[in-house]
Amino acid sequence: MPVQEPPEEAVDRPFGSENRARLLGQYFSEHPEVTAQNAWEHAYRLLMWIDRTTGLAHCYESDKSQAGRPWYARSLAFHSWLSEALGVAAGQLGEEIDVLFRNVTHDLAAGVAVRLQRNRDRVASQRQPYEGQGIPLPNEDPRLDDIILESLSGYLAEPPPPEVLRGLTERIQIYVGQENKRKNLVGEGFEDTVAALLTRVPGISDRYDIRVRTMLQNLPGFHPHQGKAKPKEVDVSLVNRATGHRTLVSCKWSVRADREEQFGNDFNAYVRANATGEPFGYVLVTNEFDPARLAAACDSTAGNTLLFTDVVHVNPDGARAVYSAPAVAGPIAKGMTRALQHADSGRLSSLELWLAKLAGGS
Known part of the structure; x- marks a missing residue:
């Protein structure tokens, strides 16, 4: 371009x-x-x-993806998959x-x-x-x-x-x-x-009012901000034009440990501010590749229900490619198994399926 x-x-x-x-x-x-x-x-x-220290498409923390470490093999697998998926030579991926x-x-x-x-x-x-x-x-x-x-x-x-x-x-x-x-x-x-x-x-903006980085209090159905705590800002929000149903979207390219705790804190704040009592959707859109973090997001609960209505990965096929690199034993292998189970069941969705669902009115 x-x-x-x-x-x-x-x-x-x-x-x-x-x-x-x-x-x-x-x-x-x-x-x-x-x-x-x-x-x-x-x-x-x-x-x-492209991670300049590995020469590969970035899918995990740079310091843990250096040549010889387990995530270097997984980064190789991701780089190969992404190059093929985009239809470019692996050596030319950085230009695309x-x-x-x-x-x-x-x-x-x-x-x-x-x-x-x-x-x-x-x-x-x-x-x-x-x-x-x-x-x-x-x-x-x-x-x-x-x-x-x-x-x-x-x-x-x-x-x-x-x-x-x-x-x-x-x-x-x-x-x-x-x-x-x-x-x-x-x-x-x-x-x-x-x-x-x-x-x-096509079909989404016809059905939804789409907003970026909007203060929670400015979304329909939420109380004005009160108290000394910092007002909550919602990454992306969708309000169904016909029904008024609200979907609050947390967009996180990666999911650090502190963010895992923040998800629950944010949700609790949203619940407290919910003036109508009507349910709202809470969606995580991410490009995280750490299997344990993905599985944890899928498993997280608020009370006796799942925290996130949907957990959406940019492309779970990329994660599958990463996890297909030479297998290792221990916690990382267990995390991969859990993440793949969620992908197979649909609990870990794809950007494609989530957007298609919204375009279809769901």
Whole structure:
């Protein structure tokens, strides 16, 4: 997808909601066919990425997926499955995914360049009183310079000029620093992507009012916020236009241990705020691959009922591929068995089936 030059507001706030909306709109204008069947492909093309330390599509924590560790074998299986499912060569997968982050970081780089240009005269005036003291320039990194020169010493006729080397180290620093900002995008970016799919799959937006990051008190049938506790914000919500039934969706790309506890706390807060007494749906949409966490989400209860109305994985076939990697004994194997049982029974649903159900009016 060709990258358009960003507007000024994108340069100033590349990770902001307005820029994400612009980039999602740009993506879907070039990929207008959105169905329940291909929604998972769009989700992965937009948000899945290549882990730079493994060279593989990211499906688990990086530190536990390094070469030689059990999750490296599972990451290999996932990378192979995803490449085949998207119809691309395994070595070219990185060019087909991570669209949202790559475009956001393009805007980020543009912003850095603009700020450097804006600040050039100011920086020079700030440094002027200390001229001649040998104080390092911004982005100078002698150790990184040494690594570059040592690595390329056999290929360079002469060392590059200092300003060229400094420019290279600056670009490397920006590139490495971008990855640290990914978490700023994946969280709300996943919410935006799910909402974008809900509004574009035929039949859903006709039946439901779809909202993103709405305060609970602003949804129909819930009490105004009271007390000193922080007001609850719902990731994505759907309100049936005909019946008024409310579905509160928690969109979590991954499920950390602290989030497992938060799910129950959020649900209890929703129940307390429910002014009508009418039941509401509570759905988890996730891309978690840890089998124990998936199984726990499926098994979680509130009182004597299941906590989540639906537990939805972007594509459980990807999880099946991960779990098909060389088997291991112990708790992880038991977790895989439980997760697969939930997938087989339909308790662990797919994005495709959930969207199709909504489009059908269920």
